Amino acid sequence: MPSGDSLKTAVTTVDEEGGPDYFLVNCAHPVHVSHALAEEGPWRNRIAGLRCNASTKSHAELDEATQLDEGDLRLxxxxxxxxxxxxxxxxxxxxxxxxxxxxxxxxxxx
Structure with a gap:
């Protein structure tokens, strides 16, 4: 998370305030998302959507790129x-x- 909070903390904090129907993780390659999902618990049940980047590049690298990186489809x-x-x-x-x-x-x- 840009704030430095873990995904678990973000989901549970938002849920404590009433929460949405579900959460969606967006704009990150699965290799980056896997670290965020390392903490087990029922909070992961709240994630219903996943929209991943094709590229393993960081957001900073993608911001500087002059063309989209289609990544490695198999990876x-x-x-x-x-x-x-x-x-x-x-x-x-x-x-x-x-x-x-x-x-x-x-x-x-x-």
Whole structure:
């Protein structure tokens, strides 16, 4: 999280204030998201969506890039699949920076 808080802290803090229907993690490659999901607990049940970047580059590197990085499709799908068991209510899957229909199709396993 940009604030320095863990994803767990962010989800539980927002939920304590009433919370949304669900949370969606956006704009990060699965290799970066896996670290955020390392803390087990029921808070992970609150995440229903995942929109990953194709690129493993940092946000700073992506901000400086002159073209989108389409990343490594096999790495994206493999690491994305490793996140699924951590997110039992995952029902929204999409793409963010560098993704196109090819990436999203692969993420859905089509």
């Amino acid at each position: 994206l799908t493999t690491t994305h699949d490793q996140l699924k068991p951590m997110l039992p209510n995952l029902s929204i899957i999409g793409g963010c920076c560098g993704t196109d229909a090819r990436h999203v199709t692969a993420l859905w396993g089509l």
